[in-house]
Amino acid sequence: MGRTAQPAALRLIKGRAPGKDSAGREVKAGPAFKRLSPEAPEWLSEEAAAEWARVVPGLARLDLLKPEDRAALAAYCEAWASFRVATEAVQREGLTIEAKQGLLPHPAVGMARAAGREVRAWAAHFGLTPSTEQALARGSENEPDPDNPFG
DSSP states (O other), X not given: OOOOOOOHHHHHHTOSSTTBOTTSOBOOOOOOOOOOOOOOOTTOOHHHHHHXXXXXXXXXXXXXXXXXXXXXXXXXXXXXHHHHHHHHHHHHHOSEXXXXXXXXXXXXXXXXXXXXXXXXXXXXXXXXXXXXXXXXXHHTSSSOOTTOTTO
């Protein structure tokens, strides 16, 4: 299983020259999807809806979204909500629980780990990981990057 391909727009944001990716390879335009923000599903949990409202405007400014991304964004936002709930449970109740067998890891510890992995995986698809932060920041403005000799 190899790396997941990044959207063309994200590869261009990281690129070294117009139309090139960070390695100098030509970036072919992807399918001609309409670049519009998807509507948030009505059934999102409160925390997931808040995460949707937080990330969608920035992704839309970078033309990284299309209506067809709705399910993937919903999965990312609900994974974030699960991570938060599990993390708050651990903070409230501690890392361990007492059971007949003795002290055991709190079930929310595993839930938080699993949700965190899911958040990281979905976030990578949208360029929301720390490793892509600089590329997103560079692409969010209309001015050329003064540090980029090709821009």
